[in-house]
Amino acid sequence: MLSKKTKYGLKALTYIARxxxxxxxxxxxxxxxxxxxxxxxxxxxxxxxxxxxLGSKKGKHGGYYLREEPSEIKMTDVMRVLEGPIAMVPCVxxxxxxxxxxxxxxxxxxxxxxxxxVRDSTLKVFRNTxxxxxxxxxx
Amino acid sequence: MLSKKTKYGLKALTYIARxxxxxxxxxxxxxxxxxxxxxxxxxxxxxxxxxxxLGSKKGKHGGYYLREEPSEIKMTDVMRVLEGPIAMVPCVxxxxxxxxxxxxxxxxxxxxxxxxxVRDSTLKVFRNTxxxxxxxxxx
DNA sequence: ATTATTCCTATCGATTTAGTAGGAAAGACA
DNA sequence: TGTCTTTCCTACTAAATCGATAGGAATAAT
Numbered sequence: 001m002l003s004k005k006t007k008y009g010l011k012a013l014t015y016i017a018r019x020x021x022x023x024x025x026x027x028x029x030x031x032x033x034x035x036x037x038x039x040x041x042x043x044x045x046x047x048x049x050x051x052x053x054l055g056s057k058k059g060k061h062g063g064y065y066l067r068e069e070p071s072e073i074k075m076t077d078v079m080r081v082l083e084g085p086i087a088m089v090p091c092v093x094x095x096x097x098x099x100x101x102x103x104x105x106x107x108x109x110x111x112x113x114x115x116x117x118v119r120d121s122t123l124k125v126f127r128n129t130x131x132x133x134x135x136x137x138x139x
Numbered sequence: 140m141l142s143k144k145t146k147y148g149l150k151a152l153t154y155i156a157r158x159x160x161x162x163x164x165x166x167x168x169x170x171x172x173x174x175x176x177x178x179x180x181x182x183x184x185x186x187x188x189x190x191x192x193l194g195s196k197k198g199k200h201g202g203y204y205l206r207e208e209p210s211e212i213k214m215t216d217v218m219r220v221l222e223g224p225i226a227m228v229p230c231v232x233x234x235x236x237x238x239x240x241x242x243x244x245x246x247x248x249x250x251x252x253x254x255x256x257v258r259d260s261t262l263k264v265f266r267n268t269x270x271x272x273x274x275x276x277x278x
Numbered sequence: 279a280t281t282a283t284t285c286c287t288a289t290c291g292a293t294t295t296a297g298t299a300g301g302a303a304a305g306a307c308a
Numbered sequence: 309t310g311t312c313t314t315t316c317c318t319a320c321t322a323a324a325t326c327g328a329t330a331g332g333a334a335t336a337a338t
Binding site for chain 2: 312313314315316317
């Protein structure tokens with residue numbers, strides 16, 4: 001299951017991408033429009049900022065803005081920040097690889113074999129999708 | 140993340156498929172060979188039996204066996220039993236569809252759009268993979 | 279100063295995960 | 309019949325994760 005955190009994060013990013021003016025968007029505005037608990041959203045946007053996807057401005061007229069064009073923001077990056085590793089099992093993870101304690105031979109492991117395929121196909125989707133694709137209303 | 144339950148379940152099914160003799164395989168044997176806590180494995184195999192993937196025989200010389208040929212057992216079915224819905228979000232689930240409370244228009248929802256693609260690509264993998272593929276050591 | 283906003287830390291209740299415990303029920307075999 | 313073996317079932321538990329909430333510090337605009 002997708003966590004609420006990721007769901008809210010994606011919706012917020014989409015909202016910001018669609019609002020593309022010059023001024024930053026405030027958490028309260030997004031929270032209200034997308035029906036997301038504001039305090040929760042605050043912490044999510046903070047994570048996105050720390051990861052470099054969002055920028056922020058404090059104080060009056062502050063808020064969050066995208067650091068790159070929506071078409072440059074790949075879902076691989078967004079998903080890794082929000083949801084963690086894309087692989088369902090550490091032994092097939094590109095960025096967080098870890099050997100299984102039990103598994104004596106990874107290449108003979110049925111779970112490894114299957115999950116490798118799943119990872120590859122999911123990765124293909126995330127690599128080919130940008131925030132611009134998500135924000136595009138028509139389609 | 141893949142649950143241990145699913146991981147163990149897949150390993151056990153693979154073990155049984157590879158052992159294809161005429162006599163059922165006992166939980167204790169699988170547990171020892173695959174390093175799975177026996178009581179936990181018991182409950183997993185029970186689930187698989189209730190779902191119709193495995194058959195069982197009680198008492199001495201009892202154990203579990205496959206109800207169909209490994210090449211007939213599709214990962215879509217196995218994964219749904221062990222891990223639950225394949226979709227990461229109920230609003231794109233084929234078997235467990237549910238509308239989001241918040242989402243006024245599903246077709247304009249960025250999360251929906253993305254997760255639909257992920258579901259389709261994952262589904263393609265599971266539909267094209269059978270237990271026979273997993274048990275095949277060479278490849 | 280005042281007000282608006284992000285930033286940070288801590289806490290909390292509910293749910294899920296990964297088991298464990300104990301024994302009932304059924305079947306094999308002597 | 310009695311014993312042993314195996315699945316079957318229910319209930320419990322410790323730990324982790326999730327989805328928040330609370331309260332206020334820091335910063336910026338006016």
